[in-house]
Amino acid sequence: MADGLPVLGWNEWFEDAWQELGAPGAPGRVARIDRGWSTVIGGAAGERRVRNLRADVAVGDWVVPSADAERVEHVLERRSAFVRRASFEGARAESDTLAANIDVAFITHSVGSPPNQRRLERELVLAFDSGAEPVVVLTKADLVDDADAAAAGRQVGEVALGVPLVLTSGRRGDGIEELRAFASGNRTLAFLGSSGTGKSTLVNALLGSSVQATTAVREGDQRGRHTTVAAQLLALPGEGWLIDTPGVRALSLWLSGQGIERAFADVFDLMDQCRFRDCKHDQEPGCAVRTAIADGRLDPDRFASLERLVAEEAALEGEQRAKDKAADRRRGGRPARMAEEDELDEIDRADAAAAAASGASEGSDVER
Numbered sequence: 471m472a473d474g475l476p477v478l479g480w481n482e483w484f485e486d487a488w489q490e491l492g493a494p495g496a497p498g499r500v501a502r503i504d505r506g507w508s509t510v511i512g513g514a515a516g517e518r519r520v521r522n523l524r525a526d527v528a529v530g531d532w533v534v535p536s537a538d539a540e541r542v543e544h545v546l547e548r549r550s551a552f553v554r555r556a557s558f559e560g561a562r563a564e565s566d567t568l569a570a571n572i573d574v575a576f577i578t579h580s581v582g583s584p585p586n587q588r589r590l591e592r593e594l595v596l597a598f599d600s601g602a603e604p605v606v607v608l609t610k611a612d613l614v615d616d617a618d619a620a621a622a623g624r625q626v627g628e629v630a631l632g633v634p635l636v637l638t639s640g641r642r643g644d645g646i647e648e649l650r651a652f653a654s655g656n657r658t659l660a661f662l663g664s665s666g667t668g669k670s671t672l673v674n675a676l677l678g679s680s681v682q683a684t685t686a687v688r689e690g691d692q693r694g695r696h697t698t699v700a701a702q703l704l705a706l707p708g709e710g711w712l713i714d715t716p717g718v719r720a721l722s723l724w725l726s727g728q729g730i731e732r733a734f735a736d737v738f739d740l741m742d743q744c745r746f747r748d749c750k751h752d753q754e755p756g757c758a759v760r761t762a763i764a765d766g767r768l769d770p771d772r773f774a775s776l777e778r779l780v781a782e783e784a785a786l787e788g789e790q791r792a793k794d795k796a797a798d799r800r801r802g803g804r805p806a807r808m809a810e811e812d813e814l815d816e817i818d819r820a821d822a823a824a825a826a827a828s829g830a831s832e833g834s835d836v837e838r
Contacts, residue, residue: 478512479571479656479711484532487547494544495534500527500570501703508542510535511703528567529701530658530713550601552662552715555786569660569701569713574652575602578663578672581622581637582613587629588775591733593662594630595779599729602660605634605652609668612639629772631736640671650676653710658703660713673714678707730783734776740768 478499488497498510498518508527511517520535525542527533532546548570556566575597579585590606597604606626611619619637626635638645649672653659661669701715731738737759741749745756751773752760762768 475512477656477709479573479658480512480532483549484546484571487532488534491534491544491546495537497532497534497546499703500529500531500533502700503527503529504700508533515539526567528570529703529715530570530572530660532571552596552600552602552660554596568662568715571658572600572602572660572713573657574659575600575604576607576649576659576661576663576672577604578607578609578661578667578669579622579626580610580613580667581608581619582610585622585625587625588771589664590626591629591772591775592779594633594733595729597662597729598732599727604630605636606630607645607649607661607672608635608637609672610639611637611644612642628769629733638668638672640668640675643675646672646675650706650708650710653706653712656709656711658711658713659706660715662715665716669714673704673712676706676712677704730776730779734772737768737773737776 475497480497480499484497488494496513496515498512498515500508501511501517502509503522506522507519508522509517509519510533515535518535518539520533520539521541523541525533525545527542527545528551531548533542534544534546535541536543550572551570552568552572552575553565554568556564577590577593577597579590585608594604608619608622608626614622623635623637636645636648638649640646649659661673663669701713704712704714706712740758740762741751743758744751744754746754749757749759751757754760759768759773763770763773
């Protein structure tokens with residue numbers, strides 16, 4: 471293992487992943503991505519910029535550059551990743567990784583307006599699926615009195631069951647040390663939330679400097695502007711790392727593992743108490759879910775939110791199956807790896823032909 475990597479969050483997980491590849495090259499961690507280029511830090515090579523050619527890379531990834539340091543040769547297996555469905559138009563059944571190898575996901579909501587419980591449920595599903603530990607961070611406590619802050623905490627607690635909650639104010643410094651404690655042991659933290667929730671102010675408070683620009687939210691709807699324009703890996707004072715991500719407005723699910731079950735554990739516990747195992751929770755007798763809704767123990771909006779998320783996941787799985795079938799038809803039944811190798815060979819041959827043609831053209835110019 472290269473010297474200095476443990477400080478960046480390298481541990482036995484990544485050591486094993488690297489060894490499984492044959493311990494190639496000098497691993498480093500992706501600190502920033504700009505237009506197909508990765509800024510890689512760590513190891514004897516120090517900071518360098520390499521191309522992401524044919525590599526699925528996200529900020530926080532551990533990668534091995536090629537021998538000529540021109541491109542990413544290997545991406546080590548991720549321990550965790552915050553993945554959503556790609557939000558750009560036309561990207562059906564395509565994933566978008568916002569950050570990789572995060573240990574703690576800070577989900578930010580401002581107490582300046584009532585917490586959006588439905589959005590928080592969706593964020594919790596994605597956070598649980600990421601493999602990171604979710605923590606709900608209520609921001610801008612300096613804008614409200616103690617009673618309003620406590621009310622916001624209760625609203626969050628109604629849906630973020632068993633999830634740690636931290637009340638903060640980046641301007642006053644409230645809760646900053648509590649957040650920083652999550653980074654002990656060189657762990658990686660990530661802020662996730664919509665624009666205008668005060669992420670950049672908290673980032674600056676944690677770093678002790680004005681690394682990120684901040685702007686005010688709009689008065690009419692309390693929606694913010696994107697002050698963080700690209701995800702980046704930042705060193706915290708003392709120990710630990712922070713990935714600041716741009717504000718995310720579109721939060722479409724990706725293929726879920728156990729995120730829905732963990733975010734709605736209370737509802738799934740009720741489902742286990744239904745008289746019939748195939749209960750649809752509609753008009754069936756002995757339905758524990760309907761009984762809980764009727765006697766006020768379960769918010770009907772929370773159950774409706776669960777049904778929407780389950781339906782969204784089912785639709786995405788259907789799209790993924792259709793995409794896989796279409797890809798299989800294009801490959802003519804060949805295994806995906808073989809088809810990909812053939813495609814790369816064709817690209818390499820095309821590049822070689824273009825280079826040869828360019829050389830021939832230069833030669834003829836010299837002759838003339």
